[in-house]
Amino acid sequence: xxxxxxxxxxxxxxxxxxxxxxxxxxxxxxxxxxxxxxxxxxxxxxxxxxxxxxxxxxxxxxxxxxxxxxxxxxxxxxxxxxxxxxxxxxxxxxxxxxxxxxxxxxxxxxxxxxxxxxxxxxxxxxxxxxxxxxxxxxxxxxxxxxxxxxxxxxxxxxxxxxxxxxxxxxxxxxxxxxxxxxxxxxxxxxxxxxxxxxxxxxxxxxxxxxxxxxxxxxxxxxxxxxxxxxxxxxxxxxxxxxxxxxxxxxxxxxxxxxxxxxxxxxxxxxxxxxxxxxxxxxxxxxxxxxxxxxxxxxxxxxxxxxxxxxxxxxxxxxxxxxxxxxxxxxxxxxxxxxxxxxxxxxxxxxxxxxxxxxxxxxxxxxxxxxxxxxxxxxxxxxxxxxxxxxxxxxxxxx
Numbered sequence: 001x002x003x004x005x006x007x008x009x010x011x012x013x014x015x016x017x018x019x020x021x022x023x024x025x026x027x028x029x030x031x032x033x034x035x036x037x038x039x040x041x042x043x044x045x046x047x048x049x050x051x052x053x054x055x056x057x058x059x060x061x062x063x064x065x066x067x068x069x070x071x072x073x074x075x076x077x078x079x080x081x082x083x084x085x086x087x088x089x090x091x092x093x094x095x096x097x098x099x100x101x102x103x104x105x106x107x108x109x110x111x112x113x114x115x116x117x118x119x120x121x122x123x124x125x126x127x128x129x130x131x132x133x134x135x136x137x138x139x140x141x142x143x144x145x146x147x148x149x150x151x152x153x154x155x156x157x158x159x160x161x162x163x164x165x166x167x168x169x170x171x172x173x174x175x176x177x178x179x180x181x182x183x184x185x186x187x188x189x190x191x192x193x194x195x196x197x198x199x200x201x202x203x204x205x206x207x208x209x210x211x212x213x214x215x216x217x218x219x220x221x222x223x224x225x226x227x228x229x230x231x232x233x234x235x236x237x238x239x240x241x242x243x244x245x246x247x248x249x250x251x252x253x254x255x256x257x258x259x260x261x262x263x264x265x266x267x268x269x270x271x272x273x274x275x276x277x278x279x280x281x282x283x284x285x286x287x288x289x290x291x292x293x294x295x296x297x298x299x300x301x302x303x304x305x306x307x308x309x310x311x312x313x314x315x316x317x318x319x320x321x322x323x324x325x326x327x328x329x330x331x332x333x334x335x336x337x338x339x340x341x342x343x344x345x346x347x348x349x350x351x352x353x354x355x356x357x358x359x360x361x362x363x364x365x366x367x368x369x370x371x372x373x374x375x376x377x378x379x380x381x382x383x384x385x386x387x388x389x390x391x392x393x394x395x396x397x398x
Contacts, residue, residue: 014389015118017053022063048067134177138392219361220320261291299347334375
């Protein structure tokens with residue numbers, strides 16, 4: 001979708017609805033950084049209120065921003081996404097039949113009290129709870145990625161898959177739908193359209209703020225391959241475990257040193273490699289751009305991926321060549337800016353080849369910098385966020 005980059009001017013009232021943690025001050029959470037930047041961008045031009053959804057006993061403090069005028073809370077008896085299948089099915093049937101529960105009416109009452117012209121709803125978790133907002137206000141929903149593909153979050157059994165297909169089918173026929181649904185990569189569009197078939201899709205990739213991530217023009221230099229991530233999680237560590245195991249078996253990879261940065265700790269599968277002389281576990285992370293600049297390549301080892309791999313953007317910003325699995329490469333859609341392998345053997349092949357080819361490293365750096373300029377520029381995305389607000393305000397408003 002193409003939205004205007006500038007509106008006719010003037011301020012409107014924007015309500016941002018979310019879980020408290022969606023706008024927390026977590027510096028290493030790419031989604032939190034993205035959401036806070038969006039709120040700050042909108043608040044620089046418009047009047048902004050935040051509506052936080054809580055469950056009883058939720059300890060997360062309400063988010064705070066200099067530009068936000070009001071923060072409201074509404075307490076939910078449960079979050080439908082994490083409820084039992086029977087509760088989720090009842091909620092989907094209510095949405096399909098345009099029937100509101102007592103909780104739905106309480107959500108609507110809290111939102112109406114903020115007097116919004118436009119609503120922005122954050123994250124995939126509260127899609128069902130956001131239905132009362134979809135039905136009353138022109139809304140931009142940040143669906144962003146389909147987390148149901150991760151077995152840590154949703155059952156991947158045939159019964160679980162069948163249930164989600166039925167649930168999605170029901171929600172796809174609900175009367176209340178957002179006007180705009182945002183995805184962070186083009187490959188997430190199909191999942192968003194199945195849930196919200198009448199919404200207009202808006203592709204807004206994650207970008208990195210230039211104050212925290214200055215762009216370097218010259219290639220990084222160092223004697224290590226850098227791996228950055230939350231490597232306490234199995235879905236992030238399993239690919240690295242496979243790559244390190246492959247490197248340990250191969251003579252041609254003997255000269256490659258790997259530095260792992262993970263402030264969250266390491267998954268047990270990685271522990272056997274920490275004592276290897278060619279593996280360095282760096283903790284705390286420190287200033288990440290400096291870490292990338294001290295590496296001759298960045299390894300992005302995620303195999304099971306949704307959304308967009310922010311670590312690829314981090315490496316591009318620091319002019320550090322990227323080697324990754326094909327699944328990670330697909331999230332940014334710029335194949336000439338990374339070296340990718342289908343499995344651990346091919347990934348190690350790419351690392352070995354890159355270690356012997358300075359010209360290839362320079363080519364990857366040039367392609368990564370071009371991708372940042374053409375597709376992942378933060379100022380352009382700020383303009384598109386404001387354009388989406390103007391679209392909802394002047395074009396889609398009832």
